[in-house]
Amino acid sequence: MAEQKQGGLGKGLAALIPSGPDAPTRKPRLGDSAADIILGNATPQPGRKGGDGKRVKGAPTIQQGSGSQSSKKRQATPAPIGATYREISIGDIIPNPKQPRTVFDEDELGERAVNQPAAIFQSFTIPERLPHFDGEEGQLRREALSYAINRDEITSTIFGGTRTPATDFTSPVIPGQTDQLKGADVLKYNPEKAKELWAKADAISPFEGSVKISYNADGGHQAWVDAVANSIRNTLGVEAVGDPYPDFKSLRDEITNRTIDSAFRTGWQADYPSLGNFLTPLYSTGGGSNDGDYSNPEFDSLLKQAAGAPNPEEANVFYNQAQEILLKDLPAIPLWYANVTGGYSENVDNVVFSWKSVPVYYEITKK
Secondary structure, eight states: OOEEEOSGGGGSTTOEEEOSTTSOOSOOOTTOSSSSEEOSOSSOOTTSBOTTSOBOTTOOEEEOSSGGGTTOEEEOOOOOTTOOEEOOOGGGOOOOTTOSOOSOOOTTTGGGEEEEEEEEEEEEEOOTTSTTSSHHHHHHHHHHHHHTOOHHHHHHHTTTTOEEEOSSSSOTTSTTOOSOOTTGGGGSOOHHHHHHHHHHHHHHSOOOSOEEEEEEGGGTOHHHHHHHHHHHHHHHOSOEEEEEESSHHHHHHHHHTTOOOSEEEEEEEOSSSOHHHHHHHHHSTTOTTOTTOOOOHHHHHHHHHHHTOSSHHHHHHHHHHHHHHHHHHOSEEEEEEEEEEEEOOTTEEOOOBOTTSSBOGGGOEEO
């Protein structure tokens, strides 16, 4: 089979286009080699040049520029010389059923698929100043909300298994993280416990209004916020809704200015692989990212002891003790960790993704 190299259109994956007597004779499809260029018309269009390089009669010109240069004209860009045009019907276009890819398909790769937590933690924060969410009543309601969220169902249904339900306030890829913290059961779906705690809080002060979770509408968060709100509403029988802001700046402005009157989505991606990087900025008194204004002297003391520990292993003991305080106070409601998803070829081995969510390239070996 003769092969003809084509310029322009064929510079990418279709750089070599078969031609000659052995070329395919079936109906052309987009991307086929049965025609050099496939367009929606069988004859050259006005504005293009014919096979002899002459301009087609009636071809329009294109205005270029503005003002004093508006009188300048140029011809439309010609098709490659020798191009042929085949008519194609919409029925001949075969879509790729895997695009857009909305669900990670692990079956195709089997054991070579990677779908594991990343150093990214997602939550929603409940400011200390909100009515019904401070003191003993507030602690009961925070626990009730956490128990009312079906994290397993949401991460499976909304995210197609590309999120991992949270068991703490950090990430499983950080050294020293554990899913055995005292009090971590509050992060498991338990509708009966949620109702019991909400009723105890109502005995202190009947709840009025709704549970709102604010989020920026330009970030693709509506589906999971609505799912969390539905889980709370269906479990506790209270009005729970998402509260969208038009963009990230609008949301952050109100959070920073402390004018927001609801819970709001929050998250953290590690700057370096330490439990402290997830805890100190977000929950220490006066922390730079402590948007909920949480403050607990015992928690702060444990952070200081961790910072002064002689090695990371001893520091992690203090950090995890501090996390157990967070699991009681719940300044934010942990939801899940974002996952890194990927896969690798049959031609390589020892593919491991680091805490940065990228492969450790120097450890990869070729088979």
